[in-house]
Amino acid sequence: MTTRQKTVKPKNPIYPKVVSALWLLFIGGFVAFILYIYAVSINFLNLFGELPNLRTLENPKSELSSELYSADNQLLGKYFRENRTPVEYEELPDNLVNALVATEDIRFEDHAGIDPQSMIRVAAGILTGQQKGGGSTLTQQVAKNLFDTRSDELNNGLLNDVPGVRMLILKTKEWIMAVKLERSYTKREILTMYLNTVDFGSNAFGVKVAAKTFFNKKPEELEVQESAVLVGLLKAPTYYSPKLYPENSKRRRNTVLAQMVKYGYMTEAEYNQLKEQDIKLDYRVESHNIGLAPYFRTEASKFLLQWCRENGYDLYADGLRIFTTIDSRMQKYAEDAVAEHMKDRQKAFFEHWKGRNPWVDRSMREIVDFPEQAIKRTDRYRRLKERFGDDTDSINYYLNKKVPMTIFSWDGEKEVVMSPMDSLKYYKHFLQTGFMAMEPQTGHIKAWVGGINYKHFKYDHVKQGARQPGSTFKPFLYTTAIENGYYPCYEVLDTQTCIPLPDGNMWCPNNADNKYSGEKYTLRRALAESVNSISAFLVNKLGAPSVAQTARRMGISTPLDETPSLVLGTSDVTLFDMVGAYGTFVNGGTWVQPNFITRIEDKHGNVIAEFVPKTVEALSEETAYMMIHMLKAAAEPGGTAYYGLRFRNGLKNEIGAKTGTTQNYSDAWFMGVTPDLVCGTWVGGEDRSIHFRTIALGQGGKLAMPIYGSFMQKVYKDKSLDVSKEPFPKPSMPLSVELDCEKYNQGVQIDSAQQDEFLNLPSQIDLDAEI
Numbered sequence: 001m002t003t004r005q006k007t008v009k010p011k012n013p014i015y016p017k018v019v020s021a022l023w024l025l026f027i028g029g030f031v032a033f034i035l036y037i038y039a040v041s042i043n044f045l046n047l048f049g050e051l052p053n054l055r056t057l058e059n060p061k062s063e064l065s066s067e068l069y070s071a072d073n074q075l076l077g078k079y080f081r082e083n084r085t086p087v088e089y090e091e092l093p094d095n096l097v098n099a100l101v102a103t104e105d106i107r108f109e110d111h112a113g114i115d116p117q118s119m120i121r122v123a124a125g126i127l128t129g130q131q132k133g134g135g136s137t138l139t140q141q142v143a144k145n146l147f148d149t150r151s152d153e154l155n156n157g158l159l160n161d162v163p164g165v166r167m168l169i170l171k172t173k174e175w176i177m178a179v180k181l182e183r184s185y186t187k188r189e190i191l192t193m194y195l196n197t198v199d200f201g202s203n204a205f206g207v208k209v210a211a212k213t214f215f216n217k218k219p220e221e222l223e224v225q226e227s228a229v230l231v232g233l234l235k236a237p238t239y240y241s242p243k244l245y246p247e248n249s250k251r252r253r254n255t256v257l258a259q260m261v262k263y264g265y266m267t268e269a270e271y272n273q274l275k276e277q278d279i280k281l282d283y284r285v286e287s288h289n290i291g292l293a294p295y296f297r298t299e300a301s302k303f304l305l306q307w308c309r310e311n312g313y314d315l316y317a318d319g320l321r322i323f324t325t326i327d328s329r330m331q332k333y334a335e336d337a338v339a340e341h342m343k344d345r346q347k348a349f350f351e352h353w354k355g356r357n358p359w360v361d362r363s364m365r366e367i368v369d370f371p372e373q374a375i376k377r378t379d380r381y382r383r384l385k386e387r388f389g390d391d392t393d394s395i396n397y398y399l400n401k402k403v404p405m406t407i408f409s410w411d412g413e414k415e416v417v418m419s420p421m422d423s424l425k426y427y428k429h430f431l432q433t434g435f436m437a438m439e440p441q442t443g444h445i446k447a448w449v450g451g452i453n454y455k456h457f458k459y460d461h462v463k464q465g466a467r468q469p470g471s472t473f474k475p476f477l478y479t480t481a482i483e484n485g486y487y488p489c490y491e492v493l494d495t496q497t498c499i500p501l502p503d504g505n506m507w508c509p510n511n512a513d514n515k516y517s518g519e520k521y522t523l524r525r526a527l528a529e530s531v532n533s534i535s536a537f538l539v540n541k542l543g544a545p546s547v548a549q550t551a552r553r554m555g556i557s558t559p560l561d562e563t564p565s566l567v568l569g570t571s572d573v574t575l576f577d578m579v580g581a582y583g584t585f586v587n588g589g590t591w592v593q594p595n596f597i598t599r600i601e602d603k604h605g606n607v608i609a610e611f612v613p614k615t616v617e618a619l620s621e622e623t624a625y626m627m628i629h630m631l632k633a634a635a636e637p638g639g640t641a642y643y644g645l646r647f648r649n650g651l652k653n654e655i656g657a658k659t660g661t662t663q664n665y666s667d668a669w670f671m672g673v674t675p676d677l678v679c680g681t682w683v684g685g686e687d688r689s690i691h692f693r694t695i696a697l698g699q700g701g702k703l704a705m706p707i708y709g710s711f712m713q714k715v716y717k718d719k720s721l722d723v724s725k726e727p728f729p730k731p732s733m734p735l736s737v738e739l740d741c742e743k744y745n746q747g748v749q750i751d752s753a754q755q756d757e758f759l760n761l762p763s764q765i766d767l768d769a770e771i
Contacts, residue, residue, distance in 0.1 A: 036172070062146055062197050063205075064319030064603055066304075068297060071444070071598075074328040077297045079304070081316045083286055084205035086603075089192045091220050096207070096227035097191065098265040103231050103256045105138040106263055109187060113139040113178030136174070138194050143177035145197040200230060201237025202285050209286070214242060216282035224266065225274045228256040242279045250279055293331050295450025295460045300324065300596060307600075307609070319603030325444035325596050329721060333714035334435050334447035341706045342433055342452050343410040345683070349431055352692055358429060359689045362664060367689055374687070375399060375424050408456035427456070432686055434461030434575045435707055436594075437679045440583035443592035443613040446677065447711070461682060466558050466572035470660030470700065471530045472669040472680075473569035475582070476551040478527050478630060481538050482623045483550070488524040488630050489741035497536035499564045507564050509536050512661075512695070522741050528633035530640055530659065532568060539567045553618045554581040555591050569660055578671060579680040585627045585656065586673050586728070589619035625731045629739055631656030631673060632728075641670070644701050649709030651716075653725035659705060665698025666691045670705040672712070676723045681707045 039047070065080035078085075101108050107115050115137050136144075181190060200210035207230060211219045215226050222230070232252035233240050242249035254275045260266045288294065301315065304322060308315045349358070359370040375381050381399070388394040400419045407414050407426065418426070430452065437447040450460035459465060482488075494517045498508040509532045516533055526534035539547060547567055548560040556578075560571045580594040595613040602608050619627075634641045634657040641657035653674065660669030666688040670681045681704040685691050692698035715723050 063317040065209075066315050066318060066320035066322060068300065068322045068324060070292075070324060070326045070328040070331070071446075072328055074292075076293050076324065076326065076328070076331075077288070077291050078286060079301060079315050082199075082205040083203050083209050084196065085208045086196045086206065086319070087192065087208040087219055089188045091218070092192070092195065092207070093220050093222050093227065095224040095265075096195075096219065096222055096230070099224070099227045099231040099256050099260055100138075100191070100195070102259040102263045102265055104141075104234070108138050108191070111137060111139075113137060113180075113182040114175050137178060139178040139181050139190050140174045142190055142194045142197065143174045143181055146193060147177055198234055199237055200233045201241050202243065202283075204285075213285055214281055214283055216284055224260075224270075225253065225257070225277060225279075228253045228260070229279055232256045242281055243283050246279060253279065289455040292328060292335070293326055293448060294454035295462065296324075296326060296331075296445075296448035296596070298454075298458075299448070299450070299460055299463050303597065304600075311609070313608075320608075321601040321603075321605070323598050323600070325439075325442075325446065325598060326448065327446045327721070329718055330437060330447040330711075330715060331449075333718070334437060334449050334711050337707050337710035337714065338433055338435055338449045338452065340710060342431060342683075345703060346410055346431055348697065349692065350429065352697065353429070357425070358685070358691070359687065360693075361689065364664075364693055370687075370689065371421060371425050371428070374428065375421060378420075378424070380420055408453050428686060428690060430457070430686070431683060431703075432457065432459075432461055433684075433704075433707065434465070434682045435679070435711070436462050436575055436579045437677050437711070438579050438583055438594055439676065440586035440592070440673070440678045443580065443583065443595045444598075445594055445596045448596070457686075459686070461575065463574055463576040466574045467667045467682060467684060467688075468569050468571070468662040469573050469578060469669055470569040470662040470667060472578065472658045472660035472671050472700070473551070473571075473573070474527060474530065474535055474567060475585070475627060475631065475658060476554065476556075477535055477538055477542070477547050477567040478523060479554075479619065479623060479627055480542050480547050480550045481523065482626050483619070484542060484546075486523060486538070487737040488626055488739055489522050489737075491520040491522055492526065492534050492537050494519050494521055494526075494531055494533050497533055497540055499536065499540050501563070507536075509533070509565070509568060524630045524633045524741070525638070527630050527658075528636065528639040535567045536564070539564045551581065553591070553616065554584045555593065555616075555618075556581055569662065575680045575682050578669075579678050582671050582673055582680070583678045584618050585624050585631065586675060586678055587624070588621045588731070589617065589624035591616045591618040621731045621733070622735055625728075625735070626737075626739070628656050628673070628728050631658060634658055640701055641672075641705060644705045645672075645709055648706070649713055651709060651712055654727045656728075657705075659700035661695065661699040664688075664691060665693070665695060668698060668700040668703035670700050670708050672705075672708045674712075674724075675726060675728050677712075677715070679708050679711065681705070683707075 062084065063080070063082045064084050064086060065078040065082075067078050067085070068076045070076050105115070107117065185193070195207040197206065199205055200207070200213070202210075202213050204210040204213040207219050210230050210233070211217050211222055211226075214229065215222065217226070229242055229249060229252075232249060232255065233242075235252065239245060240249050240252045257266065257271050257274060261268055261271045288297065291297075300322075304315050307313075308318075308320075313320060357366050357370070359367045361367055381395070384395045384398055399421045402417050402419045402422075404415065404417055405423065407416055407418065407423065408430075432451055433449070434451070435447065435449040436445060438445050448462055450462045450464070451457045461467075481490075494511075496508055496510075496516055498506045501507055511532045512530070521529075521531055521534055523534070523538075544562045544564050544566045548562045551560060556573055558571065558573050558577065560566060563570075576594060580591065583594075584591040593614040595611060597611050599607055599611065600609040632654060633639050635645050635655045636642055639657070640659040641655075645651045645655055645657065656673040658669075658671045660671075661667070666684055668683045672679045683703045692703075696702070715721055716725065
């Protein structure tokens with residue numbers, strides 16, 4: 001019997017070597033990968049560019065809009081490069097969070113910043129050419145958005161310009177920063193950071209602004225289908241914009257809703273109910289051109305930009321909270337009053353100049369080359385001049401080439417085809433205005449309207465522009481007279497006064513009606529009826545320099561020509577200064593600098609600046625009160641403001657007033673004062689040559705005063721404002737002169753008790769009998 005020997009198959013000597021090699025390759029690759037990650041993190045030999053430092057990680061910064069608030073805590077507007085306002089996690093609705101996670105990163109709660117499954121899926125997709133979805137987690141996207149990991153500043157290493165390598169380095173940096181973020185912040189904080197930093201299009205950065213832009217809602221008010229629209233926008237903000245491409249947006253919204261069904265955040269029945277619904281928008285892109293107080297916001301920005309430069313802040317990125325003196329209710333009443341009156345007066349202006357151009361010289365003859373000269377002051381002309389130099393034919397070709405444009409009208413914007421030259425002529429036909437209301441005791445500006453429409457007319461007529469004030473300048477003359485021993489009952493003959501000038505000519509101003517009555521006028525009556533001959537008499541006695549000095553002491557900052565005509569308002573002033581100056585009369589002689597910012601907070605709510613206005617003891621209390629007494633006469637029978645205020649607007653309380661109309665009716669002014677508010681109004685053409693042709697239409701009492709009357713009506717009607725109708729407070733000390741001219745002319749001296757009785761009178765007219 002033979003024994004069969006067992007055959008032993010020899011071992012393959014290659015197999016263990018392959019396994020060993022693979023293990024070595026794996027271990028080597030892993031070590032190399034770790035070394036590569038480390039090299040990127042330390043920017044080894046400056047090959048990869050810098051990473052954000054630890055301090056940046058602990059204090060991640062994205063641009064935040066600075067917000068401007070009214071005194072009654074209403075948001076007036078924002079200053080931004082990227083319109084972003086942060087939201088807290090508690091303000092996020094569950095449906096928004098669920099839609100985001102279901103669509104962008106379903107394993108968000110499980111990974112540590114990098115999702116291996118997503119990376120494997122992406123790698124497989126690249127190899128097979130069937131890539132589905134990206135591999136970036138929400139945390140990686142936060143890293144990219146917060147730290148701008150793809151900026152040239154962080155990617156200036158030696159290898160960053162190598163094709164293919166740059167993207168690998170970028171992704172590596174985002175992996176590193178994502179892991180660091182996960183170590184430093186909670187999942188809720190990271191998700192909140194994400195929703196505060198992403199771009200939703202339509203100049204909406206962050207979900208709070210996006211919710212307001214597309215649906216005019218707060219984030220917590222969003223319904224599930226609205227949240228799905230916003231999450232859908234993140235894939236491509238323009239392509240999926242519900243405003244620009246509603247069908248694309250609806251399709252993407254339904255994809256997001258389907259993801260929510262897939263991962264159990266909503267039922268199939270709920271999805272079927274929502275998927276056919278159209279998207280309902282309340283679309284409002286925030287813009288500097290719209291909203292409450294746009295002229296004020298622009299002027300405020302000039303002050304704020306300077307303050308930020310001096311104190312190391314960025315107005316457009318640091319999320320400052322700026323608190324102003326503006327009252328949103330008064331601001332709205334002012335804007336409404338301006339719109340109502342100016343729409344009516346513009347219609348009258350068009351009819352007045354029908355068939356003619358309104359730019360005329362002093363003889364009311366048309367200025368033939370006015371448009372050609374005016375257009376040379378425009379930015380469009382300057383750009384064409386830079387492009388074509390002295391080639392006037394080319395310049396004129398483009399100035400007269402008709403193009404589609406949107407123009408302003410009081411009936412709403414209109415789409416037209418018009419040349420730039422025709423556009424200029426059209427806009428020059430419009431009357432402009434400025435209105436400002438201020439609290440005299442504090443200098444707080446409560447309302448500011450710089451023009452008729454900020455989008456189409458950027459020039460501010462409150463502080464930026466200066467115009468001749470006409471007779472509204474006369475109170476500075478009468479104040480100077482009171483300070484030099486004159487008094488309200490002092491009488492002057494209404495006769496022509498001529499004053500020699502340094503050039504040898506004589507200055508002989510006429511009254512408005514070109515007549516002299518020869519009557520005696522008290523100073524109070526002369527101011528009320530704005531009699532020029534009395535002003536000429538006083539300036540001849542007092543000298544123009546002394547009047548200019550008084551005006552400057554009361555806050556007039558523009559240059560004043562110290563010639564006799566100054567007292568009739570021939571030197572340009574701003575409405576801003578005039579309102580501040582008139583406030584001195586109400587405030588017992590103390591000038592308070594008009595102010596509009598009370599405090600500034602940083603993004604954390606810390607007060608970083610508070611502002612106290614400058615004050616000057618400009619007048620004695622007695623002088624200030626006597627001027628109030630004189631200004632009240634304009635609102636009494638015979639005064640220039642009597643009919644308009646008392647009958648047309650039904651204002652029965654004590655009001656001090658002064659109208660002003662300049663030569664050829666180029667400027668119409670009205671100043672009104674009450675114990676609580678000082679207001680000023682100016683109306684006129686953009687150029688002095690543009691105006692009505694008659695005093696009946698162009699005077700301050702007709703063209704400017706109605707805005708004040710309408711504004712005060714609205715203010716008094718709003719009881720929440722608590723604006724008083726009480727008489728002006730009497731001075732703390734007895735007056736040294738008699739204010740009742742009948743008693744004064746009879747030579748009757750009254751004791752202090754009798755004087756108190758007189759000062760307690762609400763006015764010298766029976767107001768209840770007027771209406």
